[in-house]
Amino acid sequence: xxxxxxxxxxxxxxxxxxxxxxxxxxxxxxxxxxxxxxxxxxxxxxxxxxxxxxxxxxxxxxxxxxxxxxxxxxxxxxxxxxxxxxxxxxxxxxxxxxxxxxxxxxxxxxxxxxxxxxxxxxxxxxxxxxxxxxxxxxxxxxxxxxxxxxxxxxxxxxxxxxxxxxxxxxxxxxxxxxxxxxxxxxxxxxxxxxxxxxxxxxxxxxxxxxxxxxxxxxxxxxxxxxxxxxxxxxxxxxxxxxxxxxxxxxxxxxxxxxxxxxxxxxxxxxxxxxxxxxxxxxxxxxxxxxxxxxxxxxxxxxxxxxxxxxxxxxxxxxxxxxxxxxxxxxxxxxxxxxxxxxxxxxxxxxxxxxxxxxxxxxxxxxxxxxxxxxxxxxxxxxxxxxxxxxxxxxxxxxxxxxxxxxxxxxxxxxxxxxxxxxxxxxxxxxxxxxxxxxxxxxxxxxxxxxxxxxxxxxxxxxxxxxxx
Numbered sequence: 001x002x003x004x005x006x007x008x009x010x011x012x013x014x015x016x017x018x019x020x021x022x023x024x025x026x027x028x029x030x031x032x033x034x035x036x037x038x039x040x041x042x043x044x045x046x047x048x049x050x051x052x053x054x055x056x057x058x059x060x061x062x063x064x065x066x067x068x069x070x071x072x073x074x075x076x077x078x079x080x081x082x083x084x085x086x087x088x089x090x091x092x093x094x095x096x097x098x099x100x101x102x103x104x105x106x107x108x109x110x111x112x113x114x115x116x117x118x119x120x121x122x123x124x125x126x127x128x129x130x131x132x133x134x135x136x137x138x139x140x141x142x143x144x145x146x147x148x149x150x151x152x153x154x155x156x157x158x159x160x161x162x163x164x165x166x167x168x169x170x171x172x173x174x175x176x177x178x179x180x181x182x183x184x185x186x187x188x189x190x191x192x193x194x195x196x197x198x199x200x201x202x203x204x205x206x207x208x209x210x211x212x213x214x215x216x217x218x219x220x221x222x223x224x225x226x227x228x229x230x231x232x233x234x235x236x237x238x239x240x241x242x243x244x245x246x247x248x249x250x251x252x253x254x255x256x257x258x259x260x261x262x263x264x265x266x267x268x269x270x271x272x273x274x275x276x277x278x279x280x281x282x283x284x285x286x287x288x289x290x291x292x293x294x295x296x297x298x299x300x301x302x303x304x305x306x307x308x309x310x311x312x313x314x315x316x317x318x319x320x321x322x323x324x325x326x327x328x329x330x331x332x333x334x335x336x337x338x339x340x341x342x343x344x345x346x347x348x349x350x351x352x353x354x355x356x357x358x359x360x361x362x363x364x365x366x367x368x369x370x371x372x373x374x375x376x377x378x379x380x381x382x383x384x385x386x387x388x389x390x391x392x393x394x395x396x397x398x399x400x401x402x403x404x405x406x407x408x409x410x411x412x413x414x415x416x417x418x419x420x421x422x423x424x425x426x427x428x429x430x431x432x433x434x435x436x437x438x439x440x441x442x443x444x445x446x447x448x449x450x451x452x453x454x455x456x457x458x459x460x461x462x463x464x465x466x467x468x
Contacts, residue, residue, distance in 0.1 A: 205282040214244035257295035276362035303338030324364040352410035352418035391424035
């Protein structure tokens with residue numbers, strides 16, 4: 001009976017002994033950091049390369065089964081059950097969570113009791129405090145270290161973005177930012193179809209640098225702030241501005257934006273360009289004040305680029321168009337594909353013209369012939385008169401030497417008189433011995449006699465024999 005009774009008591013005590021063993025396993029696992037988050041522990045071991053761990057882990061893996069194991073300075077027993085393969089290995093010594101009590105390793109029952117009390121909150125810390133403390137322990141693997149640093153990097157990125165946004169908000173708005181901030185629907189709500197089309201063209205030129213074409217209706221003098229391209233300083237100065245009004249909006253083009261660099265013209269040339277048709281690109285839009293500022297120089301660069309890429313247009317003898325900008329007595333300023341050219345009377349007509357202003361006006365569109373183009377020097381030469389055949393060709397047959405023809409005095413120069421025949425032939429004449437220069441004026445009708453042909457220079461000489 002006594003033996004049987006002892007057996008029964010041992011069986012009754014067995015569960016308690018198993019409980020103590022399990023508690024020891026819990027304690028060992030808890031101190032090694034394996035109690036929390038059992039689901040993630042295998043993942044952290046399976047996907048990692050042991051050779052990439054820190055030195056503590058490498059030394060532990062290098063120990064063979066028959067080699068002695070150095071005693072853990074914390075008093076942990078490597079041969080204890082639960083400290084084997086299923087427990088993660090750390091690269092550095094584990095630290096106890098803040099607030100945890102230090103218990104000697106041989107007092108297993110008291111250590112178990114303390115850890116149980118901490119787990120249940122009996123030590124004064126709520127369960128959430130333990131979790132936070134355990135999470136503050138050293139990272140188990142390189143993957144855990146990356147996971148811990150990821151939130152801090154994201155917070156740093158968000159903070160940097162906020163700082164950048166605050167800096168951008170402190171900066172003054174640029175011209176384009178002010179333009180895009182406008183409420184175009186509200187501003188254009190009461191416009192007519194023609195006004196809306198005009199503003200749409202201005203918007204498109206400002207946003208995409210597309211070229212617009214308009215007629216100069218006047219030249220005004222304004223005080224404009226201009227930035228120095230070398231120093232970057234703003235300087236306010238008075239200058240002439242060409243005014244273009246496509247429909248209702250005033251577009252101003254300053255004199256500094258009228259010419260290409262190195263090809264500037266005097267102010268009197270600009271003042272004589274009223275009525276000329278020019279190309280321009282809008283640079284600034286003041287929608288509320290209903291005006292814009294444009295640049296002819298940018299449009300000329302675009303026109304030159306297009307002409308430079310069209311090989312057929314550059315060929316000598318090809319026909320194209322030019323626009324008259326300003327006209328003087330003997331010279332004419334024209335624009336041809338972004339090139340401002342000075343043409344004399346000889347390049348405009350075969351016949352002599354006393355004053356070019358009587359034949360041409362700003363805004364005229366003329367057909368011309370390309371005589372040569374140098375892409376490197378960006379030099380273009382054209383001729384307006386060569387669009388038509390030279391009237392000198394075959395003149396010796398129509399007007400033989402000794403014949404008399406009616407003509408009109410076109411001009412005088414150095415004692416000579418230029419007379420135009422009805423077919424466009426120019427005859428350089430002198431007076432007959434019984435006439436004086438004061439008796440003749442430009443525009444008078446006279447009778448000339450053909451005396452000589454100079455085929456090398458394509459010139460005809462004659463004499464005024466009568467006035468009628």
